Amino acid sequence: MSQTGLYIETRIRAGLDDIWARTQDPAHHQRWDLRFTEIDHLPRAEDEPRHFRYATRVLPFLTVAGTGVSAGERERPDGTRTSALRFASPNPLSLLAEGSGYWRYVPDGDGVRFLTGYDYRPRWGRFGTATDRCLLRPLMGWATAWSFDRLRLWLERGITPERALRNWLTELTVRAVVLATAVAGLGVDSGGLFGPLAPLAAFLLPLISLVALSLALFAPPSPRTPAARRCLRTAPARARAPRLLTSLEQPS
Structure with a gap:
């Protein structure tokens, strides 16, 4: 994996066989991994x-x-x-041309460290390289980490991937409403609305709006909602791709 490659790690309190099954079976994999809509073994x-x-x-x-x-x-x-893969897309509309990566499953006390490292080559020349650096690569890193936490919730708490997505969308909506309300509150003319209580309202409304704004932006996610921030995103110095990866042919 190159220095610009992506690395994601989470710790899942579940059995090794259960994690292996949820990640190696394509019917399970496509349910929790945001990066894929369909996966079919040949x-x-x-x-x-x-x-x-x-x-x-x-x-x-x-x-x-x-x-x-x-x-x-x-x-x-x-x-x-360990699981390793190589992948490629011939579709000219796909910015991601080809790549390779691996999964590692490392038993750790009452759980398993589940981690991935992968990299890919973008197409579309200099424009594609710039787009990848500014947009696709950060998005892929976030989507992988979010998906890993979604998998963790499924295995640890029994929250299905579909339920986890609904929880995330609901929380996102609530945060957006609170954010919009807070911003609107900062611009309210308290004098015309509260009459004699205008001085008090002039003090309290901005304060309440700032608190709401802070909660919308910085409050931690619900324990039942997937969050990319829960995953480790920096590879340790000793991280390296498995030898198994070198034995795989490039897909046609």
Whole structure:
């Protein structure tokens, strides 16, 4: 993984087999991972890496698709597990041309450190490079971390990915309403509304609006709502891609 590659890590208090199942089964994976709309495994021989197709709905009227190849090590001498993949999209509308990455599952006390490192090559020349640096790469990092926390909620609390999304949208709406109300409150002319109480209102309204503004912007998310901020986003110095990744062919 290059210095500009993405790294996301979370800790999930669940069994290793349960986490493996929710991440390796495409029917489960596409439910919690915001980056994918559809994932389908293709037929293969038992001893071959697994090939798959994926699709991502970028806009209501635009879906980009690609192919990938993955392999996993379910039993390792140190008790960890690893999954590696390479992927590519031939769609010229996809800014993401090709890339590679890995998942690691590291038992840790009563839980598992679940982490990923991945990188990709953007297309569209200099414009694509600039767009990736300013927009796509930060968005991909956020979406991965948000999805990892969504997976954690599913495994730890039994909150389904669909319910977690509704919780997030509800909280986002509430914050937006509070924010809009707070901003509107800062511009209220208390003299015309409160008559004799105008001096008191002139003092209290801005104060209440500032408190509401602070809550809307900085209050921590609900424990039942996915949040990217709960994940580690900086790779440790020792982080490196697994050897398994070098054995995978580039998908056609």
